[in-house]
């Protein structure tokens with residue numbers, strides 16, 4: 614059962630240091646359900662660190678992180694569908710093997726949906742993943758991740774290797790496959806391609822939240838696209 618009134622994630626006073634270096638400083642965020650959230654920031658601003666904390670891959674930090682009201686841990690991993698920034702398949706695997714593996718691993722995974730999606734994207738279920746191009750693997754991983762009925766989807770650079778013609782299809786795939794009971798957090802540098810699907814935008818700067826706003830409010834306030842604003846705020 615999904616607990617409808619609980620935010621997908623709540624982050625309170627989160628600080629993460631690597632040795633003497635502070636990668637995240639006193640981050641506070643609430644990720645409400647039914648939203649697509651853009652997590653944006655220049656290289657090294659702490660996006661992947663935040664994502665790894667949310668997904669339970671980094672466990673030593675200060676502060677509190679809740680997913681569906683529960684502290685991040687073994688329980689919450691099952692609630693999150695995570696697209697990492699690199700692939701994790703064994704060399705021998707064909708696309709269909711990975712789909713069957715996901716079926717075994719995740720109770721909320723819809724294998725039929727995954728087969729349909731890869732077909733729609735022109736991928737071959739019998740092809741070895743190792744022999745796919747980077748863009749093909751990106752598309753395939755996104756199909757797997759969006760074929761789960763998760764509470765929180767965490768997508769780290771989902772379009773990195775995807776050709777411009779396929780990007781819109783991928784974004785529509787994201788839009789179609791998350792529900793009002795879940796939320797999606799997307800970290801990307803391809804802001805102009807992705808901003809049309811954001812409800813909320815977060816700018817991270819040197820480990821701190823410098824902006825967290827609804828996209829409509831932001832556009833009204835600044836009269837700029839998110840991409841334009843990002844380029845101005847983070848101009849080198």
Ligand SMILES: Nc1ncnc2c1ncn2[C@@H]1O[C@H](COP(=O)(O)OP(=O)(O)OP(=O)(O)O)[C@@H](O)[C@H]1O
Pocket residue numbers: 631634636654655656657658659660661662663
């Ligand atoms: N394992 C680690 N050990 C030490 N420092 C680290 C480690 N991982 C990340 N950092 C540092 O923490 C900071 C934030 O890194 P992070 O990977 O979270 O940034 P990012 O915003 O995802 O960057 P990018 O856009 O380049 O992927 C960087 O200064 C990075 O060098």
